Amino acid sequence: MTLALEAGKQSAVSQETSRRRPKVTPLMHSAIGRFLANKQLVFALLDGLGSPLNVVFPRHILDTIARFEDVYRNRQLQGKVFYTSKPNKSISLKKQAALTKVGLDVSSEGELITALRSGFDAERIEATGPKNIDYLALSAQQGIIVVVDNFTEFQQLVALNNLTGKRKTRILVRLNGFDSGPIKFTATDGILGFSVKDAPAVIDYLVEHKEDFDFLGFAFNFYAGDYSRRPSAIEACLQLTFECLRRGLTPKALNIGGGYVVQYAADQNEWNAYIEELKASVLGSRPSLTWNDSGLGFRREDGLLKGAPNFLEHYHKKAGHEDLAAILDNPLPAFDGYSTSRILSDNMIELYVEPGRALVDQCAITLSHVNMAKDSMMGHQLVVLDMNRSNLNSNQLQLMTDPVVVHREAPTQLADDGVMYVGNLCLSHDMIQYHKTFPDFVPQTGDAVAFINTAAYQMDFSETDVLRQRIAQKVALVESAPGQFRWFLDDLYNPLALEMKIKP
């Protein structure tokens, strides 16, 4: 106890500095660290393939898949982990994932075509999301699992199968709007799925159309961190599953969707300190940390802090597979306190999960050239990157970790008051990050800046050729021995050929 206190006092000076210049070091896979330390390769790729550049590490997905599968194994659970296609457009990641046992969750016709092209067979693909007739028809014709969202889709599927004479379509039924039991939630409306109130009508329909559908079970999906609605949703879906069994249907799975949190920040104390300083800055007790003092969702009202952040929590004690494990081990009051995993395993019900963010954790970074360093009108240090906000941000959610700066030459200009990264659009609001970060030195023309862990909803989710600026190339990197990298254009990466030692 005393030791910790003394250490605390001794580092008081450095703590003062770290409060003035708070950092959020990104959590980073060691291989990404080794790549960024290889300046020659970093600049060869960025200079040769252009800025911005998304660098994908396809083999890292094998680690996250294995960790999720361990959660199943440790609980004697059957079923499937579905890799979610939508967080990025990388082909190499899908090809790599296709060589494992995971399924693939697609949400458009284009994604379905890409999935088939990446080596996934129809047996393990499921189609989610709102569906136009082309998407629905291709799904039915390929015999993939359709996650039915509404009665129109039901009717269209029946009509499609009558026309094509196809076998039964495998379906899941997506539910939403669950009752939360004695704990009330402020109502949040939803777009996707059937209302759980319509479940009896859905079951009647399924019984009536037994010959048209191979009904696999119910599905739902919540955002990351939505811990308190999940248990009641799981309970409701399980109860409906048993109801279906009694009605003579043969559901065999429960799909609890995704929403497993990702840890972006390396250090809890750093993350907490940054947020404390951000809030203090909104209240005016320290120099601002945000562009035009916009507060990232926080505001000052009658001397008090109000609002909610427009970024995700970046530090979690239990992230990814551990988050799933905690959800599965949570006792369900409606089932005598048995856990979800126990009810599923006991009743031979398979578990489907769709980890979007969590499965591509540490699978990509985004690199950019620095065009120049300059001052803003009010004297803030700007660093102008050769990328724009469509190359990084999505869902209005900010990536809060500090980018890693790779200097081409030995840097000289200290970045004492921090820097803000802005983009290459001729628009006054093209901010790459709306908050200040504090690198040791100001990045200069020709330097490289790397945003870490951008594979999910960041690197290419909302990219456009706005103002005819470049769209980022994707390059797949494979580490053959520590520090030894081979690179491929993302869609030319072929893990099977590599395995077979066939020279491309």
Place this chain on the structure above:
Amino acid sequence: MIFEQITDMIGNTPLLKIAPEAHGLNNIDLYAKLEMMNPFGSVKDRIAWAMVQDDIEEIKAKGQTIYENSSGNTAKALQAIANIHGVNTKLVTSLAKVEVVKEIVLMLGAEIEEVMGGSECFDPNDPNDPQYLIAKMVKDDPDKVYFPSQFTNPKNPDIHYRTTGKEIVDDLNRVDYFFGGLGTSGSTLGAAKRIREEGNPNLVTVGIFASKNDFLPGVRSLDQMWESGLFEKDNYTDFVHVDSGESIDAMMDLVRKSGILCGPTSGASYLGTLRYLAKIDPQLTERKTAVFIVCDRIEWYVDYIRQRRPQLFGQKLKAGSLRSFDQAIVEEKCVVPVEIAEDWIAQHDPIVVDVRGNLAYRMSTIPNSINIPWELFETMIDGSDPFPKDRPILLVCPVGEKTARYAAYMQTRQYKAFSLGGGILAWRNANRQLTKVEVGAVSGIR
């Protein structure tokens, strides 16, 4: 001691001197202000009553409902008081994290509304803040809603000024150091003010914080404090951060060495107190007095404690028991492969024991099996000899892992026990016969 009303029992809590052998300080007398002795069990009893005391008759007459931003001790005390006066309460809160406290509040009859929100919220424009939501409800229907607002109500620090602080000064005259966990910050604000005025103008007040991602019941992190309208940073000489795991260790110290059956937040205050004072103690030339607040009781934190310090609940494994069995399992000796299982059953007439949960057993099981869920099974087999030793036993679980171990163990005790290879899943996949034990409604299914 006779009281007319339970609210008369709020306050005048004891001040317990912690034995020097327990805290290890040489020059400081350390006292625990036992707020856990309040009738509803926490320091929040004082503010709950103080905030509604003057208005409760009017609240009742107007048929108003009390809304508050809490699902913890404040909620509990408010609900207890509201019950006595025949008033309804509705508690609006961000996600409650101590299930048992929430359950007690529900049991007492409160309605709880949880708001999603906080930093995981996807819509930055969503005003999902309990304080904001209640304020809006008050605005929408001022006649029906009464909002005490513990985070902004000046009656919160004021009651601690008038009672908690006064009691401490009356008992000790002079106090040099004062420690408390920071939630609304009302207790440390009000009590410290009184102690400074009447006991010692140079009082050192230290606030105890939780690390942000590390939840301590009723305590906030420094950045969350900006959201409390009462928080005054200048009121404190210093702050100490503590971690929930080590707070439980400190709590257990209070429990075991001093007999104070308090909760983890009190442990956090004790830990912060000792951390701060251990540094000062050796340099002191005169005796000093310190007080920390024991804010509530241990009972409702059992699950919380178990999550963080499971070893406190670990029972010693009995030698020779199933739970301590760790020998290698020889498949050929103890597993009946599913391919031959039907013939094997016909030939040996075993007792078939399905160790899955009862719900699963009733939905679908192997014909003529009995059901002993594995939690019960493990207890039975470790505590007794529940089966004949001359008749074969076939054990069935979901995938055959658990029962293979059971069978191997039972064979060491001379049972003719075997496991169904691959469990009921393999049985079903091989299209063997399954029966429903009960047709119709199954309990647990609504």
